[in-house]
Amino acid sequence: MEEALRQIGGRIRGFAHSPPRPGSRHAIIIAVTVILGAPIVFGLTFTLLPAFGYLPSIGGHALTVQPWRDLFSTPGLATSIRLTLSTGLAATMLALVLAFCFCAVVHGRMRERGADALLAPLLATPHAAMAIGIAFLIAPSGWLLRLISPWLTGFTVPPDIATTQDPWGMALVVGLLAKELPFLLIVILAALNQIPVDRHMRAGRTLGYGQGIVWIKIIGPQVYRQIRLPLYVVLAFSLSVVDMALVLAPANPPPLAVLAFQWFMSPNIARYMPAAAAALLQLLLVAGAIGAWRLGERGAARVGLWWTMRGGRGLTGELGLKLAAALGMVALVVGFGALGALAVWSFAWQWRFPDALPSIWSFEIWQRQAHALIWPLGNTLALATLTVVAALLLAIAWLEGEDRVGAKRPASVFHPVYVPLLLPQIAFMFGAQVLAVKLGIDGTLQAVAWAHFLFVFPYVLLALADPWKSLDPRYARSAAALGSSATGTLIRVKLPILLRPILVASAIGFAVGVAQYVPTLFVGGGRVATLTTEAVALASGGDRRAVGVLAVLQSLLPLVIYVAALATPRIVFSDRRALSGRV
């Protein structure tokens, strides 16, 4: 079959593509540019101008560097920057290393058992909810210590140890890992579908390599190329995270993004200008970190090549791999523990230290929340459905358009489409709100959908682009040779083969949409309540039981979509082994 395909491919290479239709392609590019570009350009302008003192509505008419002076005279700013860089880089690095080791050790078994579906709850849970759950798990009065107190520890009151908000930000790194590790794992799983893993594995094993080391040396580098963009997104996100840092990171001083957020939200309006300066500095940190990471990639590539060429069979290294994989497992278990804790809290009435479980259980909190949540639930569903469907259609049109004009350009990090994911939200959301107000659409569902689309579309495109580009072009050529039109090929060949990545992409898009907080708040003018805005508002009230209800609902929605995404190919393609995700 392979051989036959290659021969056909060689023969028809010259005329496989349908003639390019620049008109529709340009229309797509223009649409994307306006939809994504306008809020960003406007948003950044309204960050840039106040950062240099220009904000007429509060009396700033002249350009000055005073906001920067204010920023740099802030007590503890150096600590803030150090904290931002160390937690963001550590979380990304650890997530990558643990994800690779985890896949190297368990990947074959993982897919057979459908364990990838197990990741879905972690992916679906918004960062804010996860942070609250983890904080409860590891706090000195948290679930872990309650389980072993007082019979093992002797504690009848919680000890005074900084396990959350620790000065090094380790709790934040754990929280980020619990979210980003599953994200990288699912992206890797999707990428693996495009690599002949089994063939490489057999070849490597035949040459005497350990299974894990085949993965690291042969499959890993191929995977890395495909997941580079998601990885930069993880890096940018980890550096700029606000909601999770508010709960888990130290506050005296906080990471830089939190500092900017707090200033933007400050009652003292004059704080907007240093807030804008801090947001710009945040932007520079993210840019610098991504640049440094790219340099690191080159070094790692050289070292890796030398290491691979050396030809070590790596049998002794298997133990280290297993240790790292176990550590990855711990991060996942912490994530699940956090979810479990929130679920238990939602059914608690009273749960005091050192009780292992609530002393009084109750449905009361669910009942109390139920009627208040119908409206936000409806909004959340409507927004997510609207944005995901739009994003999916546009992403497919975009990628197919590239195929038809024969664009071979690999997805670049610096492609403008991905800018919303790499920019700290705090850096342009105030300006986006101003744009929505100027257009007279702020506070409408459509405006919020637009704001969500900024983040949903790139994620969907990101999740879809690499599998799409890795699709063997000989399938399309064969179809063309058999007389199928370009559109027929798209519908009858490409989309079915790519069903799994498409569904995974919509699931990711759905989860991203549901979790949006800052954009919903700013562009929605507070009128469009979603589960997430309600959850964060309640989280500030310190009632874990109510937050538990919200978090369970927030996680359930995208979870349903994830499970559907993973189950559908198995059902639809139950008679086609290679397409069912059960390779």
Next chain:
Amino acid sequence: MTAKMKFAALAMAALALVCGPAHASSGWDEIVSRARGQTVYWNAWGGDDRTNAFIDWVGKEVQARYGITIRHVKLADTAEAVSRVIAEKTAGRDDNGSVDLIWINGPNFLSMKEKKLLYGPFTQLLPNYRYVDVTDKRSNVTDFTTPVDGMASPWRLAQFVFNYDSARVTDVPRTIPDFLPWVKAHPSRFTHPDPRDFMGATFLKQALVELAPDRGRLQQPATDENFLRETAPLWTWYDQLRPLLWRHGKQFPANGPAERQLLGDGEIDLSMSFDPAEAAASTASGLLPDTIRTYTLSGGTIGNTSFVAIPYNSAHKEAAMVVADFLLDPATQAHAQDIRMLGSFTVLDLEQLSPAQRKLFTDLPKSPTLPTNAELGPVLLEPNPSWMMRITAEWKKRYVR
């Protein structure tokens, strides 16, 4: 709102001020009839279940009575609503704005009033405003030393109180200096919210009011010179206190509710709140153990008033005013003071009410955990906001590394 309507409202306001309540009522009837069918977007902190339930209840009542719909825009921080109005002003939307009513006071109120982002004065138009206690409850007319000038309407009183777990401690500090021996005896068992949050700032202000050499000075704006003099004893005291706090005074709970959670989790034994009924209500709803008791300091504690204000560009000013008036209705105030609802103390002068209206208050159920008015002691005035801003800044300079 059209320019003509705006003029009409201003004219009515002027008329009401000149002619008194008798003439206001016909103007008020007009406002009420215009308000019918309007939707009020009430921006209010959404972190408290009881307040949310109360706003829900207000929504049902004004719907039935006036045909007004209330949408509670739940804020994580009141400043969100302020920044929204600023964004609208930046975009040139001077009418048909998205915020109709804000639960507001302190620095948020000062900043909106100073930047002319508020509509008004309007309180003299409200028929129920005549019951408001403007003589003994000074915070109803002077918010953090800022004259309210009718730009915001009061709806609930707050007073600074402490809560402790009587199952673990029996002795509690009754004055600010008493806190030092107490934390020495109970290290790590007390903390205050982050001073960047109003609750943490209030704790430092309370300490300042007790420790300042000249308390009267605090009612005037702080200057470089008097700030140093008045706050010197405060920092001496705090330097001794801080190392004995929870987490050795290096981390602090983000806000009042976060501290309440520490109390509920048993991480601390003594906490604070700005609502004398909060602990009693939290006990009733299972958030805190029923061994929690509320008390105030022997020399009195700081108190203030929660207001509702209307942004200058609100799209539904008439309905917003009707809601503000409904909040001042004696029956509404009595309902709010019911511990089963909010438990918040009334802004009204009970002497001004009819016997039947007064009875609504005297008939309210009593709670053993709820302090009586007498136990609450004297209410101390909030210092000028400049003190709070400077204290927070100075605290950051000294303790954020």
